Structures are given as structure tokens and as C-alpha cells.
Amino acid sequence: MDITLRVWRQANSRAKGKMAVYKVNDISEHMSFLEVLDVLNERLTLQGEDPIAFDSDCREGICGMCGVVINGVAHGPQQTTTCQLHMRSFSDGDVIDVEPWRADPFPVIKDLVVDRSAFDRIIQAGGYISAPTGTAPDAHATPVPKRDADRAFDAATCISCGACVAACPNGSAMLFTAAKITHLGLLPQGQPERYSRVVGMVAQHDVEGFGGCTNIGECTAVCPKEIPFETISRLNRDLISALTHGGSHWPKAAPRRDELEEEEDDIIGF
Amino acid sequence: MARRAKNYRNDGDSVYRLFYDTVKGGDFRARESNVYRLAEVSVEIIDQCVAQGVPFAREYGGLLDNRSFGGVQVSRTFYARGQTGQQLLIGAYQALERQIAAETVAMHTRHEMLELIVVDGRARGVVIRDMVTGGIETHFADAVVLATGGYGNVFYLSTNAVGCNVTATWRAHRKGAYFANPCFTQIHPTCIPVSGEHQSKLTLMSESLRNDGRIWVPKSGEDKRDPRKIPEQDRDYYLERIYPSFGNLVPRDIASRAAKNVCDEGRGVGPGGLGVYLDFADAIARLGRPAVEAKYGNLFSMYAQITGEDPYQTPMRIYPAVHYTMGGLWVDYDLQASIPGLYVTGEANFSDHGANRLGASALMQGLADGYFVLPNTINDYLADGPFPKVAESHPAAVEAVQAVRARIDKLLSVNGSRTVDSFHKELGRVMWDYCGMERSEEGLRKALNRIRELKKEFWSDVRVLGTNEELNQALERAGRVADFFELGELMCIDALVRRESCGGHFRVESQTPDGEALRDDDEFAYVSAWEFGGDRRPVLHKEPLFYEYVEMKQRSYK
Known part of the structure; x- marks a missing residue:
């Protein structure tokens, strides 16, 4: 099949970008979308033109590196990662727009490559369980109800690709943050830090410049791992608990009320 | 999947049994003492991961679920749906981010190590390139740890x-x-x-599919009918035929080679004739579609996504692919390389799997090395310190930085007529054909010649556009492919010298009358540790292997 790609080209984070048009002929419907970019890059290189920079690594839908916006939709027309999108989802003669994730906290490094280290900093703000290596109790010491384990797992499948941010009209990373809150907050091991975690992560989310969540739900429409929307409700509930009750029903875990009030302005935004 | 000798099932699992299975699975080419330690610390890994919040599968009583997996007879594999590796990685990532927040770790993302700095015979630092700006930086330390993974991509695919x-x-x-x-x-x-031709990567379908799928090819290479229309008597279920007692569940190396053999006979299926059927029609008839869906649903949809075919309707097509490299930098029992102060962990070292790795044990080794072995062994080395400070102006550091710059300049200045990927693909093809599932004296010599020619051609005809001072992915790949050429050459030399078959290394000259791998323990019960030879031949050092606790035997799966 023959297609036309209109691709965002931007030399570096400071440069101004623009769309460039490339005809890509003789491609197979079995190619993945990234393989079309590979083929185009081979041809560009031989013509002496700078190949298009794009991120990818595992190319089997689990590392979260490869997201781009295709025809205005994060990861394109199938609800999967860009590397798992194949050309049989398109038709001969199609004109396809390819852009990087668009969000201030994800600055473009070059062409389709963005810097998503803001996600790392959100994790640093509490997206973990403090368990120093070497002191762990026996794995069977605390049973976990299967239902909780399964729902924690559903949330843990998040690959931090950032499609939720790219899709959200507010540029919010709430689905990403909520997936982690849900994964760790449903497990007994995650309880001691449950409330300090949600306060810390949401505060960092806002510091990074991600927008607020207004329950639009675009994020779940593009999430390749189908992280459920209810994770955001869970995050909100934990956040409200932490801020209003000081998490008093979790005596050991709760951040103290006076600790929280200082941060309140940052978090709620009033 | 991740293996541990927990004996939660009371089925007689023990440290000894995991040790025994791993030594035997490695076809007696692993170091016994390392494997025993691995089995010992395996017990603690699952505890650590659960404490970090890794969501392993649970039973209704809330306890962890286990599976039997990959050629062992006890249920010792803990799992997290089909994504155990990913979940363990996320657990380790979160723990790492916590340390970054605590400022005990400084993280440099999008940086690549391009040179080791050796001072007075000790590893004292690295030269790295910032892949966004092209900046070349040096970092100094008392010791260097490489946890940089395996080299399977020398095969390109x-x-x-x-x-x-x-x-x-x-x-x-x-x-x-x-x-x-x-x-x-x-x-x-x-x-x-x-x-x-466009293929950039191969996707693994879980080995568990072999529990219920039956592998076959048409009896005749001429038979191009739709697989569903080929009657039973015209099908060859070759694994069941050749290995009646293990059938479709023979170990990885044997199943792979059998697939290659039937395809070499011209009976392969699908485009290019490089594929065999993995058929679930019997399983669906026996168990019903919902049961098959519950077990393998995610794998079936992954397959459908990639191939556009529905495996519930028509048999899957599968073919072997490079998955793991047991070789790596030589390390002693402390995981220290032959350069003092250089430590190597996980797939990057060679230590625990011998000539064949058992399913689910890569994660076990990576986590064991990083969580439990290295923190103890490296202290012994550090206790000799503090070592004298190394300045950026130290001749060894200056030389290393200059070498990195010179290489980058060279890659950018060739401006030839072939892309980096075209060289990588050709190298991969040579490695796959001659140093893949089957190796022969003649083929390996052919490969060596071809690799040397290609390497020369690469340095005189590769085209890398752009500059160093930007994100330049072709430049990154060019440096890696240049190293793959040298590695590929060493792999062929190593395969040539090892005139025996063992585990994943099958030399056609060394097989039993019925075509199975034939070890030569008198000659080759050693680890080959190669010293870099520069322009001359590499030097072989042999570390003899002794088996005090497991008797060396011929593997048999008939």
C-alpha cells in the first residue's frame, strides 16, 4: 500500500517545529506503525535527509516508550500501543498525521521524542512501598484477598506511556497517578504509606504542571492497558480522607493534620 | 515467571532440588557453587518482591499461587499473569525512585556508557554520552557495576x-x-x-502454550492447503512422533532445533516457509473455547493483533527466535570481573545458566545478583579502600575520553552509501544462519570470513548523518553495531573451538546416532573465558568445571 505521512519535525526543544510531508510507497499491511517509520528513515538516510527521531524499545506493548499521536488520537485508531498498531488498520492512499505527545510537562526533545521524566518525579514523591532490601517478612505472612490482588494488578499494568496526558484536554496525568495509588493502596503492604503517598504524588503532579482532572474520561478511551476510570475515584477518596480526616482511621499511617495544612493550597489550588 | 524454592506446595521442593534442576538444565556447563548460592537466595527474592508491592497472583485464601513451568516437576513458579518480568521491574523501579528521592542514587536517563576507565589495573570510572546533547562526561568511583543485560540483538532479530x-x-x-x-x-x-524484510523485532508467545497446543507441519512440503483442510493423516505432529514421552513439552533447545529441521526439509508453513503450526483445535474441542480463552486469552489476542489471524479459528504459526544469552562477562564467585573493581550482574555476566537457561530463571538470577549477592560481595572489595582519587586529567581518563570522541568522529565522517540498519540486518542474518540453532566447522569459518569483510565494509561505507551534538539515534546505533561485529566474531570463534554439543550450542559434528546433542566432558567441561586480543587472535583461558554434588549425565527426553 501507499500512504502519505505528515510528521512533526522539530530539531530540538528550543526550535520551532512544523509538519513535514512524506510519501511512503510499497509498504505491507503486516508492518507495525513503527516499522513504517523505520522504512521511511532508511529511505531518508539514503537521500541524505535527517531521519525522524522517535522512541521505542520493547516493541511488544509493555515498555511504554513508543507513544505518538496518530490522526489526533494518542497511539492511533486501535486502543493499543503504537508499536502494536499495524498498517492493516489503515487503507491504501491514507494521509496520516503523526505528532508527539502534546503537554507542557512533556517537552519535545526532538521530532516525536518527548521527555517524560515528570512521571519519574511523581513516583519519587511517594509511588513506592518503603521496603529496604533484606528485611522482608515471609511472602505468606500477610494473605491478600484475591479480589484486592486482582484489582491491584489491573492498576499495576500501567506502563507509564503518557497517552492519558496526551488525550486529556486538561493535560492531566490523573489516570497515571491514580493507577499507582490504586495498585499500592489496595495491597496490605501499601497501607502504612497510603495517605502520605496520595498527598505527595498529587502535589508533585501539580508542581510538574499537569492539569486538573475534570472527569472527562478521554484518558481511559486511549489507555492501552485499559486502566479503569474508577482508579481516579479511589485516588480522590484517599486524597479527601487524607486532607479532611487526617486519615484518622489509619492511626499509624496518617500524616498529621498540621503537616497537611501547609500543603493544602498547593494541592487543592485555592 | 519467577522461580523460587519455597516449597509452599509441600511437593518436596527444596534448595537442593532447584540447584539440581538448574545444573542439569544448563547441561553441566555452569559453575556448581554459583548455582547453589542462587538456589539458596531464591527463597528471599519472593519475600522482597511482595514487600515492595509486586502483585503476584493469589489464591482465594489470599496466599500466593504457584505454577509448574519449563521442564520441572514441582510448582515453584510465582507469576503475575503473563507479565511477571514487567511487574518485578516496576517493583525494582519504584524502589530505585525512592532512593533517588532520598538522594542516595543519582540517575542519568538517556545516557550511554561508551568506555571503562581503568587506573592502576582497577576499574575506576566510566565515560558516558548524554544522548540528548551529545555531551561526553566522565564519572569516577571506587568500583563499577555493569547491569547492562544480554547481547541477543547481535542477531538483529x-x-x-x-x-x-x-x-x-x-x-x-x-x-x-x-x-x-x-x-x-x-x-x-x-x-x-x-x-x-521490514521486521524489526520478534515477539515471544509464552511457552505455556505448549501445554495445550499441538505442533505440526504437513507431511509433504507440496501441501499448501489451508491448515484446517489438511486431514489428520497428512499431518506430521513431529515432536510427538520423535519424543513420545515428552511430546510437545521437550526443552527449548530441542523444540527449536526440531522446528528448524522440518523447515529445512521444505515443510515449513507461512510466508518464506519459516514457521510451524501450533494448533489448539483439539484443546478447544476437549476443554471448550471459554476454558482456552481463560487460560490463554491475552496471548491469543496479542497474536491476533500482530498477525491479523484468529488463532481460535486457524492454527497459530510459530518459529524459534533468539531470546537470551547465557554467555557474558566472566565473573568470579563474588561477581567480580577479571578487572578488579568491575562487577557484573544479571544477564550481562555468564555465571549461572551454563549452556541452557531454564524457563523463569533469568528474573531469579537478575534479582538475586542485585538484591542479595552483590551487596555482600562488593563490600569485601570496598574494604580495601579508600582508593586514591582519580582526577579528570588522569592520563587513563583523558585517553578514554579521546577514544570515545575519535570513534564518534570516525562514524560521522565515513558518509558512505549504506545505512546502519542494513549492516546490522546482514550481520544478524550471518549469525542466525551459521551461529544459530546449528553450528558446523564449515559454516562457522564461512561466517568468520563474512563478518570480517562486513566489518571492514562498515567502517568504510556506513552512512551516519547529523552531528554528535544532538539526539542522533543513527549514531547511537552505529556505535552499537560496530561492537556487535566484534562480538559476533568472538561468538563464532568460541563456537568453533567448542567442538562438542551442549545445551543451546549444537555442533552438527557432535551428535548421538539419533541426532541429539552429544557433550564431550573430557575435553570441554570448562568455561571459555576470552581475553581481548586487539588485532591479534583472542586468548582463551579455561576455567575447569567440577561437579561434586550432581553427577554429569546425558540428557534424554525420548
């Missing part, structure tokens, strides 16, 4: 992520670290076949 490469370990090898058993690579039997 593999199940590894496309970014995986050998550069960090190869650069250390060039600085004096021995490279051990480079020819020991694992070819996994159940991958989705190549669909065309």
Missing part, C-alpha cells in the same frame, strides 16, 4: 527490546575483562514468525 546492546560489556572486554562462553545463546521455540 530477537525477542529483546530493540535498544538492548553489548556496548557496555564489550567496552569493558576491550579494556581487559574476559568474555565467557559467548556462543551460548538461547533460541526460544515459540515466537511469532517473521512477516517480511
Whole structure:
């Protein structure tokens, strides 16, 4: 099949970008979308033109590196990662727009490559369980109800690709943050830090410049791992608990009320 | 999947049994003492991961679920749906981010190690390139740890992520670290076949599919009918025929080679004839579609996504692909390389799997090395410190930085007529054809000649556009492919010298009358540790292997 790609080209984070048009002929419907970019890059290189920079690594839908916006939709027309999108989802003669994730906290490094280290900093703000290596109790010491384990797992499948941010009209990373809150907050091991975690992560989310969540739900429409929307409700509930009750029903875990009030302005935004 | 000798099932699992299975699975080419330690610390790994919040599968009583997996007879594999590796990685990532927040770790993302700095015979630092700005930086330390993974991408197509490469370990090898058993690579039997020239990566289908799927090809190579229309009597269920007692569940190396053999006979299926059927029609008839869906639903949809075919309706097509490299930098019991102060962990070292790795044990080894072995062994080395400070102006550091710059300049200045990927693909093809599932004296010599020619051609005709001072992905790949050429050469030499078959290394000259791998324990019960030879031949150092607790035997799966 023959297609036309209109691709965002931007030399570096400071440069101004623009769309460039490339005809890509003789491609197979079995190619993945990234393989079309590979083929185009081979041809560009031989013509002496700078190949298009794009991120990818595992190319089997689990590392979260490869997201781009295709025809205005994060990861394109199938609800999967860009590397798992194949050309049989398109038709001969199609004109396809390819852009990087668009969000201030994800600055473009070059062409389709963005810097998503803001996600790392959100994790640093509490997206973990403090368990120093070497002191762990026996794995069977605390049973976990299967239902909780399964729902924690559903949330843990998040690959931090950032499609939720790219899709959200507010540029919010709430689905990403909520997936982690849900994964760790449903497990007994995650309880001691449950409330300090949600306060810390949401505060960092806002510091990074991600927008607020207004329950639009675009994020779940593009999430390749189908992280459920209810994770955001869970995050909100934990956040409200932490801020209003000081998490008093979790005596050991709760951040103290006076600790929280200082941060309140940052978090709620009033 | 991740293996531990927990004996939660009271089925007689023990540290000894895990140790025994691993030594035997490695076809008696692993170091016994290392494997025993691995089995011992395996018990603690699952505790650590659960404490970190890794969501392993649970039973209704809330306890962890286990599975039997990959050629062992006890249920010791803990799992997290089909994504155990990913979940363990996320657990380790979160723990790492916590340390970054505590400022005990400084993280440099989008940086690549391009040279090791050796001062007075000790590893004292690295030269790294910032892949966004092109900045070349030096970092100094009392010791250097490489946890940089395996080198399966020397074959171009593999199940590894496309970014995986050998550069960090190869650069250390060039600085004096021995490279051990480079020819020991694992070819996994159940991958989705190549669909065309454009293929950039191969996808693994879980080995568990072999529990219920039946593998077959048409009896005649001329038979191009739709597989559903081929009657039973015209099908060859070759694994069930050749290995009646293990059938479709023979170990990875054997299943892979059998698939290659039937395809070499011209009976392969799908585009290019490089594929065999993995058929679930019987399982669906026996168990019903809902049961098959519950077990393998995610794998079936992954297959459908990639191939556009519905495996509930028509048999899957599979073919072997490179999956893991057992070889790596040589390390002692403390995981220290032959350069003092250089430590190597996980797939990057050679230590625990011998000539064949058992399913689910890569994660076990990576976590054991990092969580439990290295924190103890490296202290012994650090206790000799503090070592004298190394300045940026130290001749060894200056030389290393200059070498990095010179190489980058050279790659950018060739401006030839072929792309980096075209060289990588050609190298991969040579490695796959001659140093893949089957190796012969003649083929390996042919490969050596071809690799040397290609390497020369690469340095005189590669085209890398752009500059160093930007994100330049072709430049990154060019440096890695240049190292793959040198590694590929060493792999072929190692395979040539090892005139026996063992595990994943099958020399056609060394087989039993019925075509199985034939070890030669008198001659080859050693680890080959190669010293870099520069322009001359590499030097072989042999570490003899002794088996005090497990008797050396011929593996048999008939």
C-alpha cells in the first residue's frame, strides 16, 4: 500500500517545529506503525535527509516508550500501543498525521521524542512501598484477598506511556497517578504509606504542571492497558480522607493534620 | 515467571532440588557453587518482591499461587499473569525512585556508557554520552557495576527490546575483562514468525502454550492447503512422533532445533516457509473455547493483533527466535570481573545458566545478583579502600575520553552509501544462519570470513548523518553495531573451538546416532573465558568445571 505521512519535525526543544510531508510507497499491511517509520528513515538516510527521531524499545506493548499521536488520537485508531498498531488498520492512499505527545510537562526533545521524566518525579514523591532490601517478612505472612490482588494488578499494568496526558484536554496525568495509588493502596503492604503517598504524588503532579482532572474520561478511551476510570475515584477518596480526616482511621499511617495544612493550597489550588 | 524454592506446595521442593534442576538444565556447563548460592537466595527474592508491592497472583485464601513451568516437576513458579518480568521491574523501579528521592542514587536517563576507565589495573570510572546533547562526561568511583543485560540483538532479530546492546560489556572486554562462553545463546521455540524484510523485532508467545497446543507441519512440503483442510493423516505432529514421552513439552533447545529441521526439509508453513503450526483445535474441542480463552486469552489476542489471524479459528504459526544469552562477562564467585573493581550482574555476566537457561530463571538470577549477592560481595572489595582519587586529567581518563570522541568522529565522517540498519540486518542474518540453532566447522569459518569483510565494509561505507551534538539515534546505533561485529566474531570463534554439543550450542559434528546433542566432558567441561586480543587472535583461558554434588549425565527426553 501507499500512504502519505505528515510528521512533526522539530530539531530540538528550543526550535520551532512544523509538519513535514512524506510519501511512503510499497509498504505491507503486516508492518507495525513503527516499522513504517523505520522504512521511511532508511529511505531518508539514503537521500541524505535527517531521519525522524522517535522512541521505542520493547516493541511488544509493555515498555511504554513508543507513544505518538496518530490522526489526533494518542497511539492511533486501535486502543493499543503504537508499536502494536499495524498498517492493516489503515487503507491504501491514507494521509496520516503523526505528532508527539502534546503537554507542557512533556517537552519535545526532538521530532516525536518527548521527555517524560515528570512521571519519574511523581513516583519519587511517594509511588513506592518503603521496603529496604533484606528485611522482608515471609511472602505468606500477610494473605491478600484475591479480589484486592486482582484489582491491584489491573492498576499495576500501567506502563507509564503518557497517552492519558496526551488525550486529556486538561493535560492531566490523573489516570497515571491514580493507577499507582490504586495498585499500592489496595495491597496490605501499601497501607502504612497510603495517605502520605496520595498527598505527595498529587502535589508533585501539580508542581510538574499537569492539569486538573475534570472527569472527562478521554484518558481511559486511549489507555492501552485499559486502566479503569474508577482508579481516579479511589485516588480522590484517599486524597479527601487524607486532607479532611487526617486519615484518622489509619492511626499509624496518617500524616498529621498540621503537616497537611501547609500543603493544602498547593494541592487543592485555592 | 519467577522461580523460587519455597516449597509452599509441600511437593518436596527444596534448595537442593532447584540447584539440581538448574545444573542439569544448563547441561553441566555452569559453575556448581554459583548455582547453589542462587538456589539458596531464591527463597528471599519472593519475600522482597511482595514487600515492595509486586502483585503476584493469589489464591482465594489470599496466599500466593504457584505454577509448574519449563521442564520441572514441582510448582515453584510465582507469576503475575503473563507479565511477571514487567511487574518485578516496576517493583525494582519504584524502589530505585525512592532512593533517588532520598538522594542516595543519582540517575542519568538517556545516557550511554561508551568506555571503562581503568587506573592502576582497577576499574575506576566510566565515560558516558548524554544522548540528548551529545555531551561526553566522565564519572569516577571506587568500583563499577555493569547491569547492562544480554547481547541477543547481535542477531538483529530477537525477542529483546530493540535498544538492548553489548556496548557496555564489550567496552569493558576491550579494556581487559574476559568474555565467557559467548556462543551460548538461547533460541526460544515459540515466537511469532517473521512477516517480511521490514521486521524489526520478534515477539515471544509464552511457552505455556505448549501445554495445550499441538505442533505440526504437513507431511509433504507440496501441501499448501489451508491448515484446517489438511486431514489428520497428512499431518506430521513431529515432536510427538520423535519424543513420545515428552511430546510437545521437550526443552527449548530441542523444540527449536526440531522446528528448524522440518523447515529445512521444505515443510515449513507461512510466508518464506519459516514457521510451524501450533494448533489448539483439539484443546478447544476437549476443554471448550471459554476454558482456552481463560487460560490463554491475552496471548491469543496479542497474536491476533500482530498477525491479523484468529488463532481460535486457524492454527497459530510459530518459529524459534533468539531470546537470551547465557554467555557474558566472566565473573568470579563474588561477581567480580577479571578487572578488579568491575562487577557484573544479571544477564550481562555468564555465571549461572551454563549452556541452557531454564524457563523463569533469568528474573531469579537478575534479582538475586542485585538484591542479595552483590551487596555482600562488593563490600569485601570496598574494604580495601579508600582508593586514591582519580582526577579528570588522569592520563587513563583523558585517553578514554579521546577514544570515545575519535570513534564518534570516525562514524560521522565515513558518509558512505549504506545505512546502519542494513549492516546490522546482514550481520544478524550471518549469525542466525551459521551461529544459530546449528553450528558446523564449515559454516562457522564461512561466517568468520563474512563478518570480517562486513566489518571492514562498515567502517568504510556506513552512512551516519547529523552531528554528535544532538539526539542522533543513527549514531547511537552505529556505535552499537560496530561492537556487535566484534562480538559476533568472538561468538563464532568460541563456537568453533567448542567442538562438542551442549545445551543451546549444537555442533552438527557432535551428535548421538539419533541426532541429539552429544557433550564431550573430557575435553570441554570448562568455561571459555576470552581475553581481548586487539588485532591479534583472542586468548582463551579455561576455567575447569567440577561437579561434586550432581553427577554429569546425558540428557534424554525420548
